[in-house]
Amino acid sequence: MSPVLGPTPAGAQPRDGGRERSALEASIDAIRAEGLTVEFTSRRGTRRQTLRAVDGVDLTLHQGETLALVGESGCGKSTLVRTIFGLNPIAAGQVSVFGQDVATATPRQRLAMRRRIQMVFQDPFSSLNPHLTAHEIIAEPLRINRVYSRERVTELFEQVGLTRDSFGKRPAEFSGGQRQRIGIARALALDPDVLVLDEPVSALDVSVQAQVLNLLADLQERLGLSYLFIAHDLSVIRHIATRVAVMQRGRIVELGTRDAVFTAPAHPYTSLLLGSVPVPDPHRRPAALATSPS
Template identity: 60%
Template sequence: MSTSEPVLEIEDLHVRFTRRSGWRGRHVVDAVDGVSLTLHRGETLGLVGESGCGKSTLVRTVFGLNTPASGDIRILGTRLADLSALGQRRLRNRVQLVFQDPYSSLDPRLSVHDIVAEPLTIVGRYSKDRVVELLESVGIGAETLRRTPAQFSGGQRQRIGIARALALDPEVLVLDEPVSALDVSVQAQVINLLQDLQRERQLSYLFIAHDLSVVRHLSDRVAVMRQGRIVEIGERDQIFERPSHEYTRTLLAAIPIPDPHLRADAPPAPRPALTRTNRGTS
């Protein structure tokens, strides 16, 4: 387990929604039910669980888009609830989000320059050199500054999204299934880029994904979420090789195995057909 300083701490977080039930009835849904997580500097914490388990609600709460019923969120050791609205916005700049879908997360009307420049302009730190530096750090050349997202492939668009997320020099990137919308051949390139950026900038990643093979490749620790709760958290190898919770074992059992001969439910291999050379003579 990492002994470096924590950069993001979530303690006993509860997020509740009230929903209609029938014509007049209402009921309370615990979308996040007592979640506690700690992310350390330079670490990748994988967060896995089926759709609807509360991962997105948790992320939206970290970014201030949902109001928690109770619990604390600390960024770089500072409790968000102790700050003014302006102070919270400034501190949340230290945590940035890379979206799942590179096709819908970039404004199609803006040039690449304007997409990356926008956060810099908002905080009064714009310079063209900075925009070029950010794009080149993710493998996008300066000659593309005036192009729009439609002129780039999916992998290139995700690189542009990463450059935008890095604009304000964050400590933490929340990666919301950042490669799930990409071709397999492109996924490896983006994953390698993320690993290089993490080493260069000492970034911390909260990596949310359904693809457990990617989670195993990238993560130092893994948290398993079910029905709004963290049911298991531990070192990567412990989670994948010695899971303690039945739900974790169910998730791991559902990982597809490309080689059909290695699957537990695979039919026995067919026996070779008899030919003139291997038939008996009796």
């Protein structure tokens, strides 16, 4: 079963209960990396080795779009995301969130940035505290920021398709898809502008993947969210992405619209990834998967 998704909105939509945006702020890119380089140093005996995990990356996430970051394990996707969140030192270049340079941000500015950009993790079980109820998990960021209200938690439950009778249940009592909905609700608690989605459906059954992808598309349209969608499954990417960035060995080797990348890949590595996508007809070329259902 494939999710039935329309085109991703090109621009941010009015947010229910969200902050008012000035025209100037609405024109600022959500995330921008310019010449971003991240290096790690290790020792082997007396020798020091430098690994360049992110190598001169230029990347922009526009407000209201879904940018898919695609690549095999070890290509640098996770390092790039951690750097966006300010968790890795930058060797060269810069990365900004809504115009604020991450490297030079003050603690107060960093806190404000982290409220505007939230993470949804790959494993919906290990990312949730098993000892807390669903209500407590979703309420936690609200309590930390002293903006808790039961009405807000109820609203978040309803936004992700959960009911109030789930308040007192713990993660083990939910299905995988329901647990991921809890993770999405928690990420939405502080009314962010950007969700970084780290393989959010890879641990789910195919039919459940479709439901979660449709939920994400609906939330994006209603709340004007921007998505940085990290994945290796191109059959998922073709349903949700506005643009696709292909990453290999720390570099962005191809960047373009979803349809352009799927129909006419410009880099051999992209062609290799497309060639690994399973198709029902063995005589059908994988690139024919480019046209997504409307």
